[in-house]
Amino acid sequence: xxxxxxxxxxxxxxxxxxxxxxxxxxxxxxxxxxxxxxxxxxxxxxxxxxxxxxxxxxxxxxxxxxxxxxxxxxxxxxxxxxxxxxxxxxxxxxxxxxxxxxxxxxxxxxxxxxxxxxxxxxxxxxxxxxxxxxxxxxxxxxxxxxxxxxxxxxxxxxxxxxxxxxxxxxxxxxxxxxxxxxxxxxxxxxxxxxxxxxxxxxxxxxxxxxxxxxxxxxxxxxxxxxxxxxxxxxxxxxxxxxxxxxxxxxxxxxxxxxxxxxxxxxxxxxxxxxxxxxxxxxxxxxxxxxxxxxxxxxxxxxxxxxxxxxxxxxxxxxxxxxxxxxxxxxxxxxxxxxxxxxxxxxxxxxxxxxxxxxxxxxxxxxxxxxxxxxxxxxxxxxxxxxxxxxxxxxxxxx
Amino acid sequence: xxxxxxxxxxxxxxxxxxxxxxxxxxxxxxxxxxxxxxxxxxxxxxxxxxxxxxxxxxxxxxxxxxxxxxxxxxxxxxxxxxxxxxxxxxxxxxxxxxxxxxxxxxxxxxxxxxxxxxxxxxxxxxxxxxxxxxxxxxxxxxxxxxxxxxxxxxxxxxxxxxxxxxxxxxxxxxxxxxxxxxxxxxxxxxxxxxxxxxxxxxxxxxxxxxxxxxxxxxxxxxxxxxxxxxxxxxxxxxxxxxxxxxxxxxxxxxxxxxxxxxxxxxxxxxxxxxxxxxxxxxxxxxxxxxxxxxxxxxxxxxxxxxxxxxxxxxxxxxxxxxxxxxxxxxxxxxxxxxxxxxxxxxxxxxxxxxxxxxxxxxxxxxxxxxxxxxxxxxxxxxxxxxxxxxxxxxxxxx
Numbered sequence: 001x002x003x004x005x006x007x008x009x010x011x012x013x014x015x016x017x018x019x020x021x022x023x024x025x026x027x028x029x030x031x032x033x034x035x036x037x038x039x040x041x042x043x044x045x046x047x048x049x050x051x052x053x054x055x056x057x058x059x060x061x062x063x064x065x066x067x068x069x070x071x072x073x074x075x076x077x078x079x080x081x082x083x084x085x086x087x088x089x090x091x092x093x094x095x096x097x098x099x100x101x102x103x104x105x106x107x108x109x110x111x112x113x114x115x116x117x118x119x120x121x122x123x124x125x126x127x128x129x130x131x132x133x134x135x136x137x138x139x140x141x142x143x144x145x146x147x148x149x150x151x152x153x154x155x156x157x158x159x160x161x162x163x164x165x166x167x168x169x170x171x172x173x174x175x176x177x178x179x180x181x182x183x184x185x186x187x188x189x190x191x192x193x194x195x196x197x198x199x200x201x202x203x204x205x206x207x208x209x210x211x212x213x214x215x216x217x218x219x220x221x222x223x224x225x226x227x228x229x230x231x232x233x234x235x236x237x238x239x240x241x242x243x244x245x246x247x248x249x250x251x252x253x254x255x256x257x258x259x260x261x262x263x264x265x266x267x268x269x270x271x272x273x274x275x276x277x278x279x280x281x282x283x284x285x286x287x288x289x290x291x292x293x294x295x296x297x298x299x300x301x302x303x304x305x306x307x308x309x310x311x312x313x314x315x316x317x318x319x320x321x322x323x324x325x326x327x328x329x330x331x332x333x334x335x336x337x338x339x340x341x342x343x344x345x346x347x348x349x350x351x352x353x354x355x356x357x358x359x360x361x362x363x364x365x366x367x368x369x370x371x372x373x374x375x376x377x378x379x380x381x382x383x384x385x386x387x388x389x390x391x392x393x394x395x396x397x398x
Numbered sequence: 399x400x401x402x403x404x405x406x407x408x409x410x411x412x413x414x415x416x417x418x419x420x421x422x423x424x425x426x427x428x429x430x431x432x433x434x435x436x437x438x439x440x441x442x443x444x445x446x447x448x449x450x451x452x453x454x455x456x457x458x459x460x461x462x463x464x465x466x467x468x469x470x471x472x473x474x475x476x477x478x479x480x481x482x483x484x485x486x487x488x489x490x491x492x493x494x495x496x497x498x499x500x501x502x503x504x505x506x507x508x509x510x511x512x513x514x515x516x517x518x519x520x521x522x523x524x525x526x527x528x529x530x531x532x533x534x535x536x537x538x539x540x541x542x543x544x545x546x547x548x549x550x551x552x553x554x555x556x557x558x559x560x561x562x563x564x565x566x567x568x569x570x571x572x573x574x575x576x577x578x579x580x581x582x583x584x585x586x587x588x589x590x591x592x593x594x595x596x597x598x599x600x601x602x603x604x605x606x607x608x609x610x611x612x613x614x615x616x617x618x619x620x621x622x623x624x625x626x627x628x629x630x631x632x633x634x635x636x637x638x639x640x641x642x643x644x645x646x647x648x649x650x651x652x653x654x655x656x657x658x659x660x661x662x663x664x665x666x667x668x669x670x671x672x673x674x675x676x677x678x679x680x681x682x683x684x685x686x687x688x689x690x691x692x693x694x695x696x697x698x699x700x701x702x703x704x705x706x707x708x709x710x711x712x713x714x715x716x717x718x719x720x721x722x723x724x725x726x727x728x729x730x731x732x733x734x735x736x737x738x739x740x741x742x743x744x745x746x747x748x749x750x751x752x753x754x755x756x757x758x759x760x761x762x763x764x765x766x767x768x769x770x771x772x773x774x775x776x777x778x779x780x781x782x783x784x785x786x787x788x789x790x791x792x793x794x795x796x
Contacts, residue, residue, distance in 0.1 A: 001501050001502045001503060021533075023533075048648075054461055054462075055455055055461060056455075057453055057454075057455030057456040057529065058455040058456065058459065058461075060533075061456070061529055062529050062530075062533055063452055063453060063456075063482065063484055063529040063530045064452075064482070064483060064484035064529075064530035064780060064781055064785065065482075066482075066483065066785075067483065067484065067530070067650060067653060067780060067781050067784050067785040068532065068653050070650045070785075071650065071651075071652050071653045071784065075650075076650050076651060076652065077649035077650050077651065077665070077666060077669050078650060079493075079648040079649070079650065080483070080650050080785060081481055081482065081483040081487075081490040081493075081494070081785075082481070082482040082483065083479055083480070083481055083482075083494075084461065084462070084463075084464075084479065084480040084481075084482055085462060085464065085465065085478070085479040085480065086461055086462035086465065089479075092479040095477075095479075096479070096481075096494050096497070096498075099494070099497050099498045099501045099503055100494075100497045100501075102501040102502070102503065103399050103497045103498075103500040103501035103502075104399045104500070104501075105399060105497055105500065131455065131459055131460050131461040131462075132460075132461045132462035132465070134466065135419075135421075135458070135460055250446075250477040251475035251477070252465060252468045252469065252473075252474050252475050252476060252477065252478050253469075253474060253475065254469050254474065255465060255466050255469045267475070268475060271475050382462060382465060383462055383465050386465050386469065387462065387464075387465040387468075387477075387478060387479075
C-alpha cells in the first residue's frame with residue numbers, strides 16, 4: 001500500500017443555503033480544495049472524483065451526482081462515482097479515495113461530500129434520515145434516529161451515570177467553539193446560565209426524544225466539504241504541509257439496536273478505532289485533536305470512551321472537568337462538531353477531515369487552534385453505530 | 399498493485415420479482431457468490447462489501463443498503479458501502495472492490511449489484527431513469543434516456559448508414575440467446591419473420607422514441623448479481639478456476655449529448671477501453687467474448703465500434719454478417735445482454751462480469767458456451783455514455 005496524504009481541503013459555510021443547488025455546493029467546496037492543493041488551474045487535475053452523498057435521490061430527485069460534478073468542474077475524463085453510507089457517506093467516500101490512491105491505480109483523487117437537507121423540514125427531515133433504519137424491524141414502527149438516540153441516552157445514563165448536566169456541557173462547549181468557526185451553521189454561543197434557565201422550557205428547549213432536548217441535537221444543514229488526496233511521495237511538491245492518512249478503520253454492527261447484547265456498547269466504534277490505531281501504530285494518548293460524530297450530545301461522550309480517550313463511564317465526567325475543551329487533555333470538536341458546524345449528512349465525514357487538516361497544518365486563528373497538534377482523529381458514525389469509520393491523520397514535517 | 403481475481407459468482411433470475419424485496423435479492427445473489435467461492439459457511443468470509451445500486455432511495459425509500467446487507471448476511475464487522483453511478487453503478491462497485499483488494503488493505507471483497515425497478519411502471523420508470531440527466535439542461539425539458547437514444551440512433555443512421563434491419567438483427571440475436579439463459583428476464587426468442595411482420599405494428603412493436611421501437615429497448619427489471627474478489631495469489635486455493643481482472647478503465651464525458659463535438663462519438667467508451675486494454679496488455683482482437691451495454695440495440699453496435707472490435711460504421715454490418723453471434727468473430731451478449739437478460743440498473747455491471755466468468759470458466763451448456771474462451775470484456779455504460787467502465791477478464795490456467 002502506498003502512503004496517502006491530504007494536499008488540499010475546502011469547504012463552504014454550512015447552514016441554510018436556499019440559493020445554492022446541491023451541485024453548486026459540491027462544486028464550490030471542490031474548487032476550494034483544488035485551489036488549496038495548487039491544482040485549481042491544472043488540466044486533468046485529478047484522476048478520479050468520489051462524491052459522498054446520502055440522499056440526493058430522495059431530496060433532489062437526482063442520481064449520478066458524481067458524473068454531473070466531474071463535468072461541471074471540467075475534470076473530464078476523470079473517473080467519478082458516488083458513495084453512500086448514511087451519515088457516514090463522507091467517511092466512506094474518503095476511504096475509497098484513499099484505497100484508490102493506495103492501490104497505485106490513481107495518483108490524484110478529489111473527495112467531496114455534500115447534502116442539501118433543508119429542502120425538507122419537520123417530520124420530512126426526520127423521515128429522510130430514518131430511511132437508513134431497518135425497513136421491517138424499525139421504519140414501519142416509526143423508529144427514528146432521535147428516538148434511538150433517546151433510548152440509547154437513557155440506557156447510558158442508567159449504566160454509566162451520565163447526567164443531563166454532562167450533555168448540556170457538551171452543547172455549551174461545541175456551540176461556543178462553533179461560534180468561532182466561520183464554516184459553522186450555528187453561530188450562537190450559549191452560556192451556562194442561559195441554557196439552564198431555558199433547560200426545562202418547553203418553548204426554548206423542547207424535548208426531542210426524552211431525555212434528549214433540542215440543544216442535544218445537531219441541526220439539519222446544507223453544506224459541502226472536499227479534500228484532495230495523492231501519494232505521500234508526490235505530496236511534498238505541493239504548497240501546503242502534507243497531512244498523512246496514518247491509519248483508518250471501518251466496522252459494522254447489527255442494524256438494529258435491540259439485537260445488540262449490550263445496546264450501550266458501540267462495538268463498531270471500538271473496532272474501527274482499533275484498526276485505525278493499529279495501522280497508524282499509535283494509541284489514544286497520541287492524539288492531539290479529535291472530531292467525533294456528535295449528532296446528539298450523548299454520542300460525543302460515548303464515542304470518546306469507545307475510541308479509548310476515556311474509560312467507559314469517564315467520558316461524561318471528562319467533559320465536566322474540561323478535559324475535552326481546547327487546551328484540555330484531548331480537545332474534541334473544536335470545530336463545533338455536528339452540534340454547531342451542522343450535519344449535512346454526506347458532507348460530515350469529509351468536513352471532519354478538513355477540520356483536522358486545518359488543525360494539523362496549524363493554520364487556524366489562535367482561539368481555535370490546538371497548539372502544536374501533530375496527530376488528529378475523526379469518527380464518522382453511520383446508522384445508529386452500525387457502520388463506523390475512524391481516520392487518524394498525522395502532520396508530516398517538511 | 400496486487401493482481402485481483404474473481405473466485406465466486408452468483409446471480410438470481412432477472413425479471414419481475416414481486417415476492418422479493420431488494421434486500422432479499424441482494425442477499426440471495428450474495429449467498430450464491432459466497433457459496434461458489436467456497437466461503438458460504440466461513441465466519442468473517444469477507445473483509446468488505448460493496449453494493450451497486452442506483453435508486454433505492456427513490457424506489458424503496460431506503461438508504462444505507464450495504465449496512466443492512468452485511469448484517470443480513472452475518473458478515474459483521476465487514477466494511478460496507480453503496481456505490482452509485484446511474485446504470486454503471488454495478489461497474490463502479492466492481493471497480494472499487496478491485497481497488498480495495500489491489501491496495502492490499504482488504505483480501506476478500508463481496509460486490510453485489512441489485513435493483514428493484516418494477517415497483518414503478520410506465521412513465522414513473524422512465525422518470526426514475528431520467529434522474530441521471532442534467533436537472534437544468536435536460537430533466538426539466540422532459541429529456542429521457544429513450545429520447546436521447548432515439549436522437550443518437552438517428553444521427554448514427556445518418557452518419558454511418560446503420561439501418562433498422564441491423565437494429566432488428568441485434569434484437570433477434572440477443573433474444574434468441576436470452577431464451578437459453580435461465581437468468582434472463584425475456585425468455586422469448588423472436589424469429590426474423592415474426593419480427594418483420596410485427597415491425598410496423600403499432601400494437602406489437604410500438605415506437606418508443608423514433609426510430610427506436612419496443613423491440614429495440616431493454617425491459618425494466620428486478621434482479622441482483624454478485625461476485626467475490628481476492629488477490630490472485632489467494633485465488634488459487636479456491637475451488638473454481640480463478641478469473642483474473644486483467645485490466646479495467648473508466649472515463650467520463652459531458653453530461654449532455656448536445657455539448658459533444660460529435661454526439662455520435664462515445665469518447666468515454668473509447669477512452670475506458672483504451673485504458674483497460676493498455677493495463678491488460680491486450681488488443682481488441684485478443685477478446686473472445688464480450689458483454690456490451692445494449693440498453694438500446696443501437697448501443698451494442700456503437701459500443702462494438704468504440705471499443706475497437708470493428709471500425710466506425712462497420713458494427714452494424716458485422717451484426718448482419720453474423721460476426722457477433724455465438725461462433726462468430728467476436729460473440730457479443732451471448733447472455734442475451736440487457737435486451738433479454740434484463741436491466742436492473744444497479745445489477746447490470748456485476749451481471750456482465752458474472753456472465754464473462756461463466757464463459758471463461760467454460761462451465762456453460764454447449765449452446766451458450768463460447769468455445770475455449772480465454773479473455774472477455776464488458777462495457778457498463780452510465781448516463782448517456784458520460785461515465786463508462788470497461789473490464790477485461792482473463793482465464794488463469796491452474
